[in-house]
Every structure is written in C-alpha cells, then in structure tokens.
Amino acid sequence: MKGPRTSVPSPRRRGARRAVIAAFVVLAAMVPAAGTALGAQEVEAELPYTCAFPSGPQAVTVRVAARFPDSAAKDEAIVPADVTTTVELPEAAVAELGTAPGAEVRAATELAVALSQGEARAEASWRGTAQPATVPAEGPLVLESAGDVPSVTPGSAGDLQLRAGGLELAMEVRTGTATPDTAQDAPAPVSATCTLGEDAAEDGLLATIPVTGGETDGPSEGPSPSEGPSAPTGTDTREPGGADAPLGRLRVEATDPKDAPPCIAEEPTPVTLAAYVTGYSNVRKLDGANLIPVSCMIIEQVDAGSPGPDDQWLFRQPADVEFSYEGRRQTPPARATFLTYGFVPTTATMVLEQTEVMRLESDFYLGDPVQLDTAIRASLVLRLSDVKVNGTPLDVGSDCRTETPLTSHEPEPDRFPGPHIVLDGFGLAPWEGQPEGYQLTTGGPLTSEVTIPAFTGCGTSGGEDLNRLFTAAISGPGNYVKQMQGQTCLIQDLNPDHCTPDGQPVVIPEPER
Numbered sequence: 001m002k003g004p005r006t007s008v009p010s011p012r013r014r015g016a017r018r019a020v021i022a023a024f025v026v027l028a029a030m031v032p033a034a035g036t037a038l039g040a041q042e043v044e045a046e047l048p049y050t051c052a053f054p055s056g057p058q059a060v061t062v063r064v065a066a067r068f069p070d071s072a073a074k075d076e077a078i079v080p081a082d083v084t085t086t087v088e089l090p091e092a093a094v095a096e097l098g099t100a101p102g103a104e105v106r107a108a109t110e111l112a113v114a115l116s117q118g119e120a121r122a123e124a125s126w127r128g129t130a131q132p133a134t135v136p137a138e139g140p141l142v143l144e145s146a147g148d149v150p151s152v153t154p155g156s157a158g159d160l161q162l163r164a165g166g167l168e169l170a171m172e173v174r175t176g177t178a179t180p181d182t183a184q185d186a187p188a189p190v191s192a193t194c195t196l197g198e199d200a201a202e203d204g205l206l207a208t209i210p211v212t213g214g215e216t217d218g219p220s221e222g223p224s225p226s227e228g229p230s231a232p233t234g235t236d237t238r239e240p241g242g243a244d245a246p247l248g249r250l251r252v253e254a255t256d257p258k259d260a261p262p263c264i265a266e267e268p269t270p271v272t273l274a275a276y277v278t279g280y281s282n283v284r285k286l287d288g289a290n291l292i293p294v295s296c297m298i299i300e301q302v303d304a305g306s307p308g309p310d311d312q313w314l315f316r317q318p319a320d321v322e323f324s325y326e327g328r329r330q331t332p333p334a335r336a337t338f339l340t341y342g343f344v345p346t347t348a349t350m351v352l353e354q355t356e357v358m359r360l361e362s363d364f365y366l367g368d369p370v371q372l373d374t375a376i377r378a379s380l381v382l383r384l385s386d387v388k389v390n391g392t393p394l395d396v397g398s399d400c401r402t403e404t405p406l407t408s409h410e411p412e413p414d415r416f417p418g419p420h421i422v423l424d425g426f427g428l429a430p431w432e433g434q435p436e437g438y439q440l441t442t443g444g445p446l447t448s449e450v451t452i453p454a455f456t457g458c459g460t461s462g463g464e465d466l467n468r469l470f471t472a473a474i475s476g477p478g479n480y481v482k483q484m485q486g487q488t489c490l491i492q493d494l495n496p497d498h499c500t501p502d503g504q505p506v507v508i509p510e511p512e513r
Contacts, residue, residue: 048197058093074213077151085109085128086144094141098187099173101137106172109145112165122250153251154211164204167194263296263504268491273299278511279483293334296324313366321358329354349386355379369430372439376423379405399457407451423448443485451477484509
C-alpha cells in the first residue's frame, strides 16, 4: 500500500490557504461554546391594554418581545433585535371584525416606545406587520407582527430605559377569491387606538440598558459631565431624539427615505409611470431583516382589457416594469447588517439585479367598491460584495451571487414559467371615498414569501470556494418580503402633487415590516 502523498506548497499557495483558514477561523469563532454568555438580555413583557374599537373599549393583551444588549457604550447605536408585538384579541374584540370563522385577517401595529436616560427623553415608533391569521371558531385571535425598529444612540453615560406606550392597531379581513359579491360584502377595515393599562407592571418597562463612557461609568441622573447639560426646554428648537439632537441627548435614527436615487424615464410614452419602492426582506436563517433601499421603478402600461369571456366583471391592466439605477436594472447597493449566530455582526453590500422585464397584472373586479388584485412577477438575482465578519473583511470576489433568480409560489406556472418571485397586492377602491390597500397608481404594500437559491461565484482570488458557506448561512425558503410602493408619476401629465417638474415621483414611501 502506498503512503499518502506529501508536497510543499509554494509561498503563494500557502498565503492563499492561510487567508481561507483565517476566514473560517473568524466564522468558527462566531459559534458560542456551551454556557457562553451572549451579552444580550431577552425580554418578553405581557402588558394589559384597552383598545377603543368602533363599538366601544375592549381589554386586550399585548406581548412585546425583543433582545437588547446587556450594556452599551456612549455614542454607540443600540438596535433592538428579534422584535415582535403580539396582540391577543378576546372573542368580544374579534366580533368587531364582522366576519365568520375561517376568514383571513391581515394586521399592522405601531407601538410607541418611550426612551429615557436621566433628563433626556425621546420616543421611537416600532412598526410591525403580522403574517395573515385565521379567525378561530372560538377563543382569542392572536396577531404577531414583526417590527420596524430604529436604533437609539445615547449621548451620555447612565441607565437607558425603554417603556411601552400607546399602540395603534389596524386590521383588514380577506374573504377569499375575489368576485364582485365578495368585494361588496367584505367587512370594512377596523382600526383602534390602544392605551396601556394603569396596572401595567413597572409602567410598561421593557428594558434597562447600562451605558458607560465619559467621566461617568455608572448610572447617572443626567448627561455625563464631559458632555455638559442638555439644553433647557424651550431654548433649543431641535427636536429631542432627532438626528441633530445635541450631545447628552438620546438620538433616534431610522432609515431616511429621502435618500432616493434619480428616477427619470429615458423615453417616456403617454402611459409611462415612475414610482419609488422600498421595504424589508427577512432572511430566515439569519433571523433578521434586510432593508431594500428606496429604488426607482419605470412602469410602461400596455393595452388593457378583459382576459376572457368567462368573467364579464373582470378588467385587467398589464404593464412592464424595470428597476432603474445609474442606467442599470437593479436596486441601489444597500449595506445590510445581521447578527450571525445571534450575536456577531456580519455586514455585506447587497444588490437585487433584474434579469428579465418584470410583468405586472392588475385585475379589477367591478363593483362598489372595486376590488383590485395585483401581481408583479420579477426575476431578481441577489449579489453580495464587501463582506465583513465581526469587522474582518472576507474576500468573496467580484461575482458572488445566487445561482438563479429568487423564487416564490407561482399560481399560474404555465403562463409564467422560469424562476421568479410573485409580489401580491390587494386593494379596494370605493366609488366615493379614499382607496385602501394597494393599487398601481396610488401604491401601497406588496408582499411575498421567497426562497433564496444556492450561491455561486463566491470565493477569493486564490480560488477558494465560499459558495457552500453562504448557501448554508443564507439560502432557503420562508423569507418574508414586504415592499411599499409610493404614488406613481404619470410623466407626460406632470401633476404637481405626484411629479417633480422634471418628471420624477414626489412621493417617497417609508419601509414597513
């Protein structure tokens, strides 16, 4: 039997191999040993609320869950992770929906969170969208939403406290297949303003985070001495908690939707529309959400009509859609940060690159209100670059991407073959009054559940294959996507409420989850 072959690698090969080994050592270091503290505090607060429904007040139970760091440093951004707001409606409150068991309910929440540190005060809004829930035959209806959570940056040392405040709840019932009858008979959306009960434990306290830094390393009653006192009330016109808050105050920062790219159609026709879209895409394996940055869509409407003689109440408006960013069919590059293995920051620049023209179909079911079902079919490849693991660069090369476009369930595979995702929008347009939900011209939410394919082209200049690493960490099904489209601009009309003088959309939507 021959023994194993041995060879002495060249210095170049040794250097390349060391680079790969170092990268995997960094990744291996992210796996916590048994019993290792992760430096985070898990919070789940069960709080009593009273919600003002149209028929009167109802007592509901709200559970707020999140993960916060055990401590933080002054001027360090604190981002709550794994935030959920769960609303449990008793049977009496479920009756407000005016629907039978088995109907599907979609809900959105907005929780006000009060921030305090010494004399500094600020408020953050934790927005969330719940996955569709089914009305039970009996018992409570549970709606769990994932939140859009801004960061908070303490400008001084001392205990930072977060407390739950008022809650806004909005619910909409979907009764199933769209027809003129169901559109007319669908219950109206229900909304309620909810207040925290007086008997809530510790006034709704969610977390206390010690903040160190400056001349004061322990809890304090105000800003650290090195910062100086906060400006007295009435002497500072800047908004407390805003991005320009003075030193010593709490600074709350969310994604600024005004950072929008130019959105100009090169050769518009009389039916060309332009719109901005933004949103979030959950990455299930990383237990986090990636911001889809504000992106420009150019929409070219094509001939509308009835799709066939079988449904005289149906009218269909198709359109071709393209992303537009610096002459390319893609979203702007966006920096995404996740807590890999739950606690180590991993960052990457992500781009969604369009491989084919997106197909949009808006079906109008005539009635009062008109019911609108919209589907956008998009072939999008996910690209990664500039990856850092715990601050250490990881060379992934210049062509790290998914092997195929992202996919989701396609209800009509014969008409629309090939890999793509389907984004769904639903809306109601009464003959009198304001439209609700999504429609092409006014915008609104578009949702999907997406499968991320395996990765290819990911590796260092020495030829090391990192595809399996990214496939194991990111790829797979069950990734919820929610995009918010803004009001469209009909370019040749230039309505000043919808369009800038050079034909760009006026409305820049805010992302929601």
